[in-house]
Structure formats: C-alpha cells, structure tokens
Amino acid sequence: MLDYGLTEEQLMIKELARKVAEEKIKPFSKQWDEEGEFPQEAIKALAQSDLFTLCIPEEYGGMGGGLLDLCIATEEVSRVDGGVAASYAASFLGMFPILLFGTEEQKKKYLPPLASGEKLSAFALTEPEAGSDAGAVTTKAEKEGDFYILNGLKHFITNGGDADIYTVIALTDKSKGPRGISAFIVEKGDSGFSFGKKEDKMGIRASSTRELIFQDCKIPKERLLGGKEGIGFIVTMKTFDQSRPGVAAQAVGIAQGSLELAVEYAHQRVQFGQKISSFQGIQWMLADMATKVEAARSLVYAVARAVDRGAKNIGSYSAQAKLFASDVAMEVATQAVQIFGGYGYMRDYPVEKFMRDAKITQIYEGTNQIQKNIIALNLIKEFGK
C-alpha cells in the first residue's frame, strides 16, 4: 500500500482492525457465509477492540477521530469478510443521523452504547416502493399528543432484527413533499415494532437484512430526530454523504482481499511446467487490478480526509468514491476468480465469495446509476451555463 501519511493513531487502527479480522473473523468467515449467520462474535471482538468508538466524540464515549479512521477499519474488516464489514459499517450508518442531527439529549442517550458496541444501530429508509427514489417513502408518523404513531413497512434493512437502535425515515406531512419527511429513533422492543422476512442474499451473508414492520408503533415525541419535523430528507442526504465513503472503503477492502488471493494463487499454481504468475497474461491482469485498487483507495481516503477537514458540498465526491471503488471491487473480484480458473468458481476456495460480496457495493446506499445522477447534477449546477 502507498504511504498515505496516516497518523500514528490511524496506523494503530489499521493494525488492530487487521488483527481482529485475521484472528476473530477469518476462521469463521466460511461458516457465516454458508449459514447466513449474523456474526455476533465478530461484532463482540470489534467492540472489545474499541472499533465502534471511531467517529464518535469523546464526550459520548467515543475516541473522537473522523471518517478516515472509520474507512481504514472498514477496509481492513472487508479485506477478510465483506459481510462482517457490512454489519459493522451499517451500525455507523444508523449512528450518523443521531450524531449529525440529534438533540443533545438524544446524543447523550444513544451514542455511548453505540460507541461501546454494546448496542448496534440501523438506518431504515428503503421500502418496497422507495429505494433509489428516497422521496417516495410511505411509512407514516402521525402525532398524537406527546407521541408519534408509526405505520408502514421498511425492507432490506441491514442489521434489521440485530440492531437495538433504528433511525427511521417516515412521512409526517404528505402535502409538503420532501419537506414532509422526518426522522425518528425507534428502539427494539417498542410496542408495535416487529421484524418480518429475513432476506436470503447472494453475498455479504454474514450480515442480516430484514423487514421492519410498524403497526401503530407508539413512540414518545422526544424520539423525533433533532426535535424537528421535515428534516428527514436532508438527514438522509447528509448521512449518505458521510456513509458512502464507508461503502467505498468496504469495496476497496473486498478488492484488496481478492487481489491478494489472486497473487498468492498465481504464484502457486503450476501449468505448462511453470507458475502461472510467470505468464505475462496473468501478470498484466494482476498489474491492472493492483493499479485500480490503489486508485480507488486514493480517492476514498482523499474524500474521507476532505470530510474530516469540514469540506462542504461533499456529496458529489462521496458519490464518486462509492461509484469508482465499487466498480473496481466488482472488476477486481471477477478477475481474481478468472485467475483461479475452475477452482475460482468452486465454493471450496474463498475467492468466489469476494465476487458475490462485491456486487452489493454497486447497489446499496444508492445504486451506481444514482451516484452518476448526483455527480452529473452537481456538474451541471457548477458548469452548465
């Protein structure tokens, strides 16, 4: 890896995350993937190593630090298991709205247990008819005295069922369009809040993806995020600005892991009396893969650093990082399978899992087509005269 001038603390995070990944995740990765099991032990190990404290200010039990720290940790976990990385990063996705828009009371109540890893969180936006079109949510929240009553269905929610704290996007005033959307904090165990179908996924199977069902779910009005109605759309957009570099880091990790597997295999596999790594055809594939991984990492780190320096209007760059890195992950993982040949297609070897895990990074937190819309709209706004 190129020297990115990481701080001593960031190098420590990297080393620690790699240790957790290698020792506490890798040995169970195949089992979690096969059984589609939520990696409880991995989450515990990540928590014990303080890796849930990243990005959360010290006054709320975190280590302070910024998005780059989180990207580094996510990448390292993902290098070993993209599924565990999804569970890990999704908790930050649920945490960011509280950190960015929560009232002081909400931050004090919800951030410390998330920093310690004692509780996990999830972000609930997607509905059967509202995915890329985030403004089309139909889950409703109606105010009744000191309470809000939620009704509706969310699906494809990462950490659904396993998280304790949910940031839920719901309509408070349909007539106001995007300004009629609000965000709420719902806790596991709230009356009228239950879980539905658990999805059987192609990849990232060491993460749970589930339906959330709200049936007259009654929550106190203090759970309205930021204490303000109508901020749901901006909460969503600003949250994604923070979280997309994380998805991009997950993609970089998957790409890096695939690359390492491919190089190792190419250097062992003998055909025509020589290691296949001695063939220029293979060498050029590996060289392209390595170059793309480094380019993706450079963009992700640069965007994360910009966020940490407080850069404004980061949306387009966040989208670029996610778009580019996820396309690289898909390409590199596919090429890695190719280098493994027939063995690469078999479940006995770990490389096919990387290819399955890579695919989701092009889809979730906004499909790559949506990322292109964001980038293009920003371009037109800036230069289209």
Next chain:
Amino acid sequence: MQIVVCIKQVPQTTEVKIDPQTNTLVREGVSSIINPFDMYAIEEAVRLKEKFQAKTTVITMGPPQAEAALREALSLGIDNAVHLCDRAFAGSDTWTTSLVLAKAIEKLSPVDLVICGKQASDGDTAQVGPGIASHLDLPQATYVRKIDTIHLDTNPKIMVVERLLEDGYEILELKLPALITVVKEINEPRLPSLKGKLRAKKEVIPAWTHKDIGLSQEAVGLKGSPTQVVKIFTPPPKKGGKIFEGEPQEAVSGLIKEIEDLL
C-alpha cells in the same frame, strides 16, 4: 488484591535456530512476540482485575526490546509494567531468572497472586514459574486450567484451582499469596483495544537493574547461574527403522532373529 504476571518475549517461530558458536538464540530476522502461554496468564489476570478490581502488574526480564512485550500487555488491560533490564542479567539460567523475578515481586509486595504461562515456547523448560515460587516460598499450582473460586474475605485468603493432569485434573486449594502457571485451556485471550494501545504507548515503564532489587552483580547473569549451556545442537533425524513384512508369525520370527544377532 495485587496480581503480578511474569512474561517472556520470544521469537515468533517454533523452529528456534541456535548459533552454534555462541550457543544462543538467533534473533535476527525473526520478529518477537509475547510467549503464547503468557498470553493466557495476562488474560486471566485481566479477568480477575475485572472481577475483583485487582491491581495488575506485568514484569519481564529481558533486553531493551522486551519493553514492547510489556506495552502489549498494557494494551490488553494490565495496569502497570516493570522491566528488569540490565546487562548484568544476560546469560541467566532458569534458577537466576526466577531469582531476579522473585526479587522484583518482593519489591512489589504485597502481592496476592503470581501468574505465569506454563512454559516459554523457546526454552520449553517450565522451570521459571516453579522457581519463583521456591525463591519466595509460595504455594504453587502448575498447569492450572481453571480458577474455581477466590475467597478474599477469609484469613488467610484462599483460592481453589483445577490443575491439569495427563489423564484428568485435580482440584487444589491454595493459601494466598500463591503462584500458578496456566495452560491454554484456562481462557481465550482477548485482542488489544484501541484505548489500551493508546494508553500503553504513553505509559512510562520503569527499568530495574540488579541494584534496584537488591542483588549483587555476581548473583545474576552468567556468573550467578549454576548451570552453563556448554553446547546446543539439533540432534540428527532418526534414520528409518527396519520393517519386517509378511504374516505376523513370520515377521516376529524375523524380528527375534535380528535381536539375537545383535546380542
């Protein structure tokens, strides 16, 4: 309650190479780690700290680079560290090493419990733990696989442990202060935490010499060691034996004949 954990920094390999000229370990090109068995000792101390609010101290005798092992122990949750670092300690055998560690433990008193790994992965002697107990005249239990109970409110304080045997285990009651050496069945060591690593990085670790623990230069190191390593060598691999083939009766007859010929 104070617990002292004794650890050793060892080369990260099971194939230890010996310099035939100097009869010492070849350390070049091999990274160093905490002796794997000592990781269980550290973990057990941290668990007791969490359960009994015990104060934990880690000690090691070794060259300056062994400080890294102490910092790692701190990052795992141990409170304090002491480094027994002195050129005079070089060449110590197990008797002298255990004497140095025992004197350091004495200086740290009152100490209720000393925990060591069952043996080091390089020397494999398993003598230093019992040696410390002898120097300090402490009750000891080696190969402990479980601490059942600790009673801190009795006089004397009492600890009940399970000691691994070849074909089972025995339950021992020890009066504290005592020393135990632990086996890998006792726990699953945790990984370091970020907060622990940051704290470990900043911690100032005192280095004690022979003077600090009240020993003369003659009592430690090569001079103080009753045993000397005269030669270390890798025994040549055994040559393949002879296989007697055929029906059992035939094979046994062949074997008996062979033995008779040798006699």
